[in-house]
Amino acid sequence: xxxxxxxxxxxxxxxxxxxxxxxxxxxxxxxxxxxxxxxxxxxxxxxxxxxxxxxxxxxxxxxxxxxxxxxxxxxxxxxxxxxxxxxxxxxxxxxxxxxxxxxxxxxxxxxxxxxxxxxxxxxxxxxxxxxxxxxxxxxxxxxxxxxxxxxxxxxxxxxxxxxxxxxxxxxxxxxxxxxxxxxxxxxxxxxxxxxxxxxxxxxxxxxxxxxxxxxxxxxxxxxxxxxxxxxxxxxxxxxxxxxxxxxxxxxxxxxxxxxxxxxxxxxxxxxxxxxxxxxxxxxxxxxxxxxxxxxxxxxxxxxxxxxxxxxxxxxxxxxxxxxxxxxxxxxxxxxxxxxxxxxxxxxxxxxxxxxxxxxxxxxxxxxxxx
Numbered sequence: 001x002x003x004x005x006x007x008x009x010x011x012x013x014x015x016x017x018x019x020x021x022x023x024x025x026x027x028x029x030x031x032x033x034x035x036x037x038x039x040x041x042x043x044x045x046x047x048x049x050x051x052x053x054x055x056x057x058x059x060x061x062x063x064x065x066x067x068x069x070x071x072x073x074x075x076x077x078x079x080x081x082x083x084x085x086x087x088x089x090x091x092x093x094x095x096x097x098x099x100x101x102x103x104x105x106x107x108x109x110x111x112x113x114x115x116x117x118x119x120x121x122x123x124x125x126x127x128x129x130x131x132x133x134x135x136x137x138x139x140x141x142x143x144x145x146x147x148x149x150x151x152x153x154x155x156x157x158x159x160x161x162x163x164x165x166x167x168x169x170x171x172x173x174x175x176x177x178x179x180x181x182x183x184x185x186x187x188x189x190x191x192x193x194x195x196x197x198x199x200x201x202x203x204x205x206x207x208x209x210x211x212x213x214x215x216x217x218x219x220x221x222x223x224x225x226x227x228x229x230x231x232x233x234x235x236x237x238x239x240x241x242x243x244x245x246x247x248x249x250x251x252x253x254x255x256x257x258x259x260x261x262x263x264x265x266x267x268x269x270x271x272x273x274x275x276x277x278x279x280x281x282x283x284x285x286x287x288x289x290x291x292x293x294x295x296x297x298x299x300x301x302x303x304x305x306x307x308x309x310x311x312x313x314x315x316x317x318x319x320x321x322x323x324x325x326x327x328x329x330x331x332x333x334x335x336x337x338x339x340x341x342x343x344x345x346x347x348x349x350x351x352x353x354x355x356x357x358x359x360x361x362x363x364x365x366x367x368x369x370x
Contacts, residue, residue, distance in 0.1 A: 032228075032232050032235075033232055033235040033236050034235075034358075035182065035183050035235045035240055035241075035358070036173060036176050036177070036180070036182070036358050037173070039359065039360030039361055040165050040166070040169040040170050040172075040173045040359060040360055041160075041163050041164060041165030041169075041170055041340070041359050041360040042162075042163070042164045042165065042360050042361050042362070042363075043160035043161060043162055043163040043164070043165075043340065043359075043360070043362055043363070044160065044161045044162045044362065044363040044364075044365045045158065045159075045160055045161075045356065045362045045363070045364060045365060046107050046108070046364055046365045046366040047159075047161050047365035048365075049076045049077055049107060049108050049109045050076075050109050050159075051158065051159040051160075051161070051365075052107065052108040052109065052156075052158055052159075052352075053108065053109045053110070053111075053156065053157040053158070054104055054108050054109070054110045054111070054112075054154050054155070054156055054352075055110070055111040055112075055154065055155040055156075055157075056101060056102070056110075056111065056112045056113060056151050056154055056155075057151060057152045057153045057154060057155055057345065058101065058113060058150065058151050058152060059151065059152030062140040062141065062142040063141065063142050063143040064140055064141055064142075065141045065143070066141050066142050066143035066144065067117060067118060067119040067120075067143075068099070068115040068116060068117050068118070068141065068142040068143070068144060068145055068146075069091070069115065069116040069118055069123045069139065069140075069141065069142075070113065070114075070115050070139070070140045070141060070142035070146075071087070071113065071114045071115070071116070071136060071138070071139050072111065072112070072113050072136070072137040072138040072139075073111070073112060073113075073114060073134055073135065073136060073137065074109065074110070074111045074134070074135045074137055075104075075106075075109075075110055075111075075112070075131075075133055075134045075135075076109050076133045076134075077106055077107070077133045078106050078131070078132070078133040078134055079103070079104070079105065079106040080100055080102075080103045080104050080112070081103065082106075083114070083131060083134060084098040084100060084114065085098075086131045086134075087114055087116055087129075087131075088116070090124060090128070090129050090131075091116045091118060091123065091124060092124075093116060093117060093118070097116060097117040097145075098114060098115070098116055098117075099114065099115040099116075099117075099145035099146035099147060100112060100113065100114050100115075100146055100148070101113065101146055101147070101148060101149060101150045101151040101348075102148065102149070102151060102154075102348065105189075107366035111137065113146055114146065115142055115144075115145050115146040117145060123139075126139055149348065149349075151348050152253075152347070152348065153345055153346055153347045153348050153350075154345070154346055154348070154352075155330075155343075155344075155345050156342070156343065156344055156345070156346065156352045157341075157342070157343045158341070158342045158343075158352065158356075159339055159340070159341050159342075160339070160340040160341075160342070160356070160359075160362065161338065161339050161365070162338055162363075163335070163338045163339065163340045164338070165360065167335050170335065170340065170359070171333075171335075173358065173359055174331065174333050174342075174359075176358075177328050177331060177355060177358055177359075178328060178331040180241055180325075181241060181274070181325045181326050181327045181328055182325075182326050182328060182354045182355055182357070182358045183231055183235060183240050183324065183325070183326065183354065183358075184231070184322065184323050184324055184325060184326035184350060184354060185228050185231060185351070185354050185357070186224035186225075186227060186228055186351070187351035187353050187354070188353070190220060190221050190224040190225075191221050191224070191225065192217075192221065197217060197218055197221035198221055198222065198225055200214075200218050200221075201218040201219065201221050201222040201308065201311070202307055202308070202311075204218050204219070204311070205222075205307055205308070205310070205311030205314070205315075206307075219311075219312065219315050219317065222308045222311060222312055223282055223283055223284075223312055223317065225308065226281070226283045226301055226302065226305065226308055226309065226312070227280050227281065227282055227283070227322055229301045229304075229305075230280040230281060230297060230298055230301050231280055231324055233297050233300075233301060234278070234280065234297065234324055237297075239278070240278070240324045240325060241271075241277075241278070241324070241325045242271065242278065243267065243268075243271060243278055244278070244292070244293040244294050244297075245291075245292035245293045245294070246290050246291035246292030246293055246294040246295050246296075247259075247260070247278055247279075247290070247294050248278075248279045248288075248289045248290050248294070248321055249267075249271075249276040249277065249278065249279065250276065250277050250278075250279045250321060250322075250323045251275070251276055252274055252275055252276060252277060252327065253347060255321075257279060257289070257321045259289060259291075274325075274327050277323040277324060277325045277327075278294075278323070278324045278325065279321040279322060279323055279324060280298065280321070280322055280324050281298045281302075281319060281320075281321065282317075282319070282320040282321060282322050283302060283308075283309055283312045283313070283317075283319070284312055284313060284315075284317035284318045284319045284320065285312075285313040285314075285316070285317065285318055285319065286313075286318060286319045287319065288319050289319070289321065326346065326347075326350050326354055326355075327346075327347070328344050328345075328346065328355055329344065329345045329346075330343065330344055330345045331343070331344040332344070342355070
């Protein structure tokens, strides 16, 4: 496997490429443990793009000067790559001159930033920027191109329609989510329609040739599947949000990990305060940093599917870690008849559907015939 493919796959797993509006479903056999208990509702998401609103939280402001035009756009029914292509055409620059922090699904109303490299010249008149489904919210100048992954997180405002469930039970579950977070599963779009990427990943590891971009997607699917299986086992052991012997912790809001000292008495308090999170392996070459009980779980998951584990090790990816727990911050909700309105914030690289999964089964209204 070439090094470029491995680097792209690692960037995908690090959360640099996102699709926050993925439909809630599962890869594999459809049976997975529920960390917070049985479902408390059923409902329909994304009946219209306005029911799934995603706003980037970059964590910085444009510099106000520089070679890059910094645009904040609102887009409806338009995917990120297509919008970037239209911006390049409008500005008369190559596509690689356009930057954005993450991919957003087109079946949503999203607000996100783009940069356009325009060295030594002014931008065309904004009035001439006519992209279907896209509106300019703000424009400024910035010193550098917006790179993938350069955001603090995303703010969501969702409406779940046709809700069936007991309001008190729904409110109790939402209070649980606010207090404990949810399992940090990779979303269904990692695995393709009906989980088809996993079968293709096995063909890749068996020697079938794919285009470079497709290889990166398949490698990421395999890696995500093994992580989700590790997470599922931690849920079965009631240890997705608590430490086990041999734990590797991740600092909240970063990808920095550490193995604690054996006598660190502050760990429990830091874990309860969401300052640190337990982690699971993102499989690759080499040995996981975990040990004892955590290592036993991760080794067992890898041993149960040697084709995926060995394929990932041979693909040039190194062992990495991902938090098992996803904090759900600024959570607010209301129920009006059969409509549940939700608002919350998630860190970059995570999925709103992890929150929805903790509530119950959702029908995706953007999919015809479902």
